[in-house]
Amino acid sequence: MRRVTLMQYLIEQERQKDWINADLRLLIEVVSRACKAISIAIGKGELAGMLGGAGSENVQGEAQKKLDVISNEILLEANEWGGHLAAMASEEMDHPHQIPHRFPRGEYLLLFDPLDGSSNIDVNISVGTIFSVLRCPEGVTRPDDNAFLQPGASQVCAGYAVYGPSTLLVLTLGHGVACFTLDRETGSFILTQTDMRIPEDTGEFAINASNMRFWEPPVKRYIDELLAGKTGPRGRDFNMRWVASMVADVHRILTRGGIFLYPRDTKDPAKAGKLRLMYEANPMAFIVEQAGGAATNGRERILDLRPTGLHQRVAVILGSKNEVERVSGYHAA
Ligand code: AHG
Ligand code: MN
Ligand code: MN
Numbered sequence: 596m597r598r599v600t601l602m603q604y605l606i607e608q609e610r611q612k613d614w615i616n617a618d619l620r621l622l623i624e625v626v627s628r629a630c631k632a633i634s635i636a637i638g639k640g641e642l643a644g645m646l647g648g649a650g651s652e653n654v655q656g657e658a659q660k661k662l663d664v665i666s667n668e669i670l671l672e673a674n675e676w677g678g679h680l681a682a683m684a685s686e687e688m689d690h691p692h693q694i695p696h697r698f699p700r701g702e703y704l705l706l707f708d709p710l711d712g713s714s715n716i717d718v719n720i721s722v723g724t725i726f727s728v729l730r731c732p733e734g735v736t737r738p739d740d741n742a743f744l745q746p747g748a749s750q751v752c753a754g755y756a757v758y759g760p761s762t763l764l765v766l767t768l769g770h771g772v773a774c775f776t777l778d779r780e781t782g783s784f785i786l787t788q789t790d791m792r793i794p795e796d797t798g799e800f801a802i803n804a805s806n807m808r809f810w811e812p813p814v815k816r817y818i819d820e821l822l823a824g825k826t827g828p829r830g831r832d833f834n835m836r837w838v839a840s841m842v843a844d845v846h847r848i849l850t851r852g853g854i855f856l857y858p859r860d861t862k863d864p865a866k867a868g869k870l871r872l873m874y875e876a877n878p879m880a881f882i883v884e885q886a887g888g889a890a891t892n893g894r895e896r897i898l899d900l901r902p903t904g905l906h907q908r909v910a911v912i913l914g915s916k917n918e919v920e921r922v923s924g925y926h927a928a
Contacts, residue, residue, distance in 0.1 A: 629673035653686065685707050704738060797848075804818070873905060
């Protein structure tokens with residue numbers, strides 16, 4: 596089989612299909628290079644003093660790991676000089692990062708969760724990076740929070756890297772989903788899967804069941820029915836997995852199907868969910884839909900939500916279409 600590198604793949608998308616332009620191609624290449632650098636840092640782990648807390652908190656009051664901060668820095672530095680971006684926003688920064696005046700500015704906005712699943716870093720379980728690309732609104736020269744508050748349906752590209760046994764990059768340009776595997780010897784991402792598809796039906800679910808007593812009735816009903824198994828209303832047994840790294844859980848679903856839920860709960864009524872709309876829910880919803888799955892907050896399609904804050908949280912239910920639709924149905928009932 597011909598080995599196709601990420602760069603070749605992108606050039607082909609640009610030349611033959613006109614799905615991307617040179618700036619977007621550069622953007623994706625630069626992000627992939629940053630992910631490679633993050634992968635190397637993660638791989639060194641304790642040998643390079645990479646593990647443990649940074650002793651700081653992010654805008655959401657979460658304790659930052661050293662690797663949260665390092666990954667954020669790697670993405671900022673890699674992306675600020677290329678001329679492809681108007682600004683960047685990150686889960687780990689209060690407000691958008693402006694492109695320094697000494698560099699040219701481009702038409703895209705980049706958003707990222709630099710390190711997803713960072714509570715897993717110290718126990719050597721898969722983590723990842725999630726990113727989303729929007730167009731900078733016309734006439735905006737210094738993009739503030741508002742410039743980024745566009746519905747997920749406006750994304751031009753989204754992807755994630757999983758730092759697991761292999762480092763993978765999963766990408767959508769709005770025309771299906773492709774997966775690349777990092778060849779550590781040549782340093783290239785190699786195309787290993789095109790047109791990833793999520794089976795419409797599944798026997799596997801992912802949810803943090805320790806929150807069960809805080810769930811709203813539709814989610815409680817759905818999970819109760821799955822747990823009841825063969826003798827319950829579903830008439831079959833279901834299996835459960837929860838990595839607690841969204842990237843790893845979503846990647847499993849893209850590979851063999853499943854449903855992932857991080858629903859709204861009453862533990863902290865001020866929060867509409869745990870996951871972040873702009874850095875986690877939107878890019879993952881875009882990828883999942885492009886692979887034939889569905890993504891909702893229970894009541895509305897994630898990609899149709901009108902964002903109100905850069906760090907806004909949202910309930911997320913995504914994966915195999917028929918199961919996601921069933922949960923939506925329970926919310927509507
Ligand atoms: P992050 O490390 O970027 O803050 O994200 C962690 C998220 C997500 O990756 C995962 O699905 C979820 O939090 C895990 O939550 P619990 O600790 O409640 O299981
Ligand atoms: Mn995350
Ligand atoms: Mn994170």
